[in-house]
Amino acid sequence: MKIDERHLIQLAAVVKTGGVTEGAALLGLAQPAVSRTLSMLEKRLGEPLFVRGRRPLQPTGFGLALAEHGFVMLAASRKASDLVESFRVGKSGVVRVGGTPFFMDGLIAGICAEFQSSHPDVRIDQSYGYFPDLRAALKADQIDLAICPIDILDEGSGLEFQQILPGRNVVACRVTHPLLLKRRPQPSHLLEYPWVAPPPGSPLLADLRALLLSFGATELKIRYSGGSLMAVINYLKTADALTIMPHSVVFAQRKDKSITALPITIPHPERALAILSRVDAHRSPAVDQFATFVRSGFESLRHLIKRHEEAVVWGL
Numbered sequence: 001m002k003i004d005e006r007h008l009i010q011l012a013a014v015v016k017t018g019g020v021t022e023g024a025a026l027l028g029l030a031q032p033a034v035s036r037t038l039s040m041l042e043k044r045l046g047e048p049l050f051v052r053g054r055r056p057l058q059p060t061g062f063g064l065a066l067a068e069h070g071f072v073m074l075a076a077s078r079k080a081s082d083l084v085e086s087f088r089v090g091k092s093g094v095v096r097v098g099g100t101p102f103f104m105d106g107l108i109a110g111i112c113a114e115f116q117s118s119h120p121d122v123r124i125d126q127s128y129g130y131f132p133d134l135r136a137a138l139k140a141d142q143i144d145l146a147i148c149p150i151d152i153l154d155e156g157s158g159l160e161f162q163q164i165l166p167g168r169n170v171v172a173c174r175v176t177h178p179l180l181l182k183r184r185p186q187p188s189h190l191l192e193y194p195w196v197a198p199p200p201g202s203p204l205l206a207d208l209r210a211l212l213l214s215f216g217a218t219e220l221k222i223r224y225s226g227g228s229l230m231a232v233i234n235y236l237k238t239a240d241a242l243t244i245m246p247h248s249v250v251f252a253q254r255k256d257k258s259i260t261a262l263p264i265t266i267p268h269p270e271r272a273l274a275i276l277s278r279v280d281a282h283r284s285p286a287v288d289q290f291a292t293f294v295r296s297g298f299e300s301l302r303h304l305i306k307r308h309e310e311a312v313v314w315g316l
Contacts, residue, residue, distance in 0.1 A: 003066075005073055007037050007040075008066060008067070009070050009077060011038065011070050014038065014057060015057070015063070019056055038050075047063075049066070050063055087285065087286070091119055092122060092286065094122070094123045095124045095144060097290070098145070099134070100131075100134075102204070103149075103246065105229040106248070107252050108147055115290055115293045115294075119289065122286045129148075130203070131146075131149075134276065135276070138159060138276060141278075144277065144281070144283055145275055145276065145291060147274070149271040149274075151272075158278060159279065160279050161277075162291075164274060164275060164299075165273040166272050166302075167270070167271040169204070169267075170245060171243070172242065172245040172260070173242050173243075173259065173261075174259055175258060185263065187264070190262075191221075193241060194222070194223035194224075194241045195220065195221055195242050196223065196227070197226075199226055200225075200226065203269070207244055207269055208244045210267070214267065224241065233256075237258050237259070246273070247305060248305050251304070275291055275295070
């Protein structure tokens with residue numbers, strides 16, 4: 001005999017609450033409809049489901065055994081409803097975000113942790129790449145968002161971007177670097193030291209070449225290249241080498257007191273850190289919640305970075 005699962009759920013609700021009216025309210029149903037279901041179920045089974053004349057309602061042994069199966073389905077139904085509601089408001093789901101290595105490691109990873117403190121059921125899948133790879137991943141629906149430096153999008157690219165931080169590069173070094181002892185370091189002083197090259201494919205590599213050429217360098221004194229952000233920082237801590245970094249990434253390391261920015265103004269690129277997404281993509285609420293959280297975090301960060309730049313880089 002096949003029994004409708006919905007009937008078992010209604011039976012379980014009545015047993016759980018001790019009354020038809022209460023059980024109907026638990027399920028969001030009308031009381032007469034639940035009464036008809038129980039009456040029909042008893043007639044079909046040929047056995048009473050509740051002890052006659054007891055209030056609150058007391059199930060028979062047979063009725064309780066059937067209700068146990070309904071409890072399982074009722075619990076699963078409630079969990080499913082909670083999941084749907086959680087997903088709808090962006091409290092659960094998956095966020096696939098890609099970005100350039102230095103920014104992801106230096107800034108975004110920490111923001112991800114902060115976001116999950118209030119959204120613990122959202123999983124974040126992070127990947128690395130530079131603009132061409134991230135653009136391809138967005139178009140192939142492999143990621144939901146990309147966070148990377150960008151100057152301008154081609155017309156008809158199908159992408160939209162929201163700027164979260166203006167571009168600003170600095171020359172980074174260890175906090176005990178000899179150049180920090182000079183009252184006003186000059187560009188020519190920088191050419192006396194070796195350099196750490198940003199990872200291949202990074203727009204910072206092109207910035208480094210342009211910077212050194214503008215200082216009159218005829219060749220690049222590269223002593224270390226290809227490292228992750230942590231590898232570059234660890235290298236700089238024990239060497240007199242210099243490198244070029246976004247000021248925001250150097251700012252994020254300030255509490256470790258391992259690297260800092262030289263107090264010298266250098267040309268900054270016409271780029272901005274931005275959140276990229278597909279115009280036609282159907283994004284889950286969790287993705288929108290995460291993007292909003294990142295923008296809000298950088299709104300506060302922007303002012304702190306500006307003050308740090310004025311104090312450390314320009315010495316104002």
